[in-house]
Amino acid sequence: MKKVLFVCLGNICRSPAAEGIFKNLIKSRNVADLFIVDSCGTSGYHEGQKADKRMRAAAVKRGIELTSFSRALRSSDFEKFDYILAMDNLNYRKLLSRALTKSQSDRIYKMCDYVYDLSFDEVPDPFYGGENGFETVLDILEEGTENLLREILN
């Protein structure tokens, strides 16, 4: 069993989208039973909320339903999950600062380390931007999660 956690700031835009896309992908490849997949935020600002309406609408257009509710990162996540994927550099640093041991920090990766074709360094925060930002996030995540899955299964 592989355990994958996607992390952004609010857990209402980028990481719920990553969770939904990855779950969809592993289902379509018939490997869903090999995985536990979740997402969270380094902040608890939006605790208990569904994903942002704009993010959900953009995802639905690609056949992906986002059903998660926002939660904050917990200390126990560093023991539970094998792959902890930060959506941007700020949240990557926040994750590293919360890890207590090398074995915990070794589980932390940047989502964009798996994004080759689009060559983004971060998944840009779409919260205060326009409609376009949500499509860009989904494009980046579709490519990144595909490469991530290939690496995990190798």
Ligand code: 4NP
């Ligand atoms: P996320 O986007 O980190 O991708 O969920 C954001 C959501 C909310 C805020 C910032 C980013 N906020 O400032 O409330």
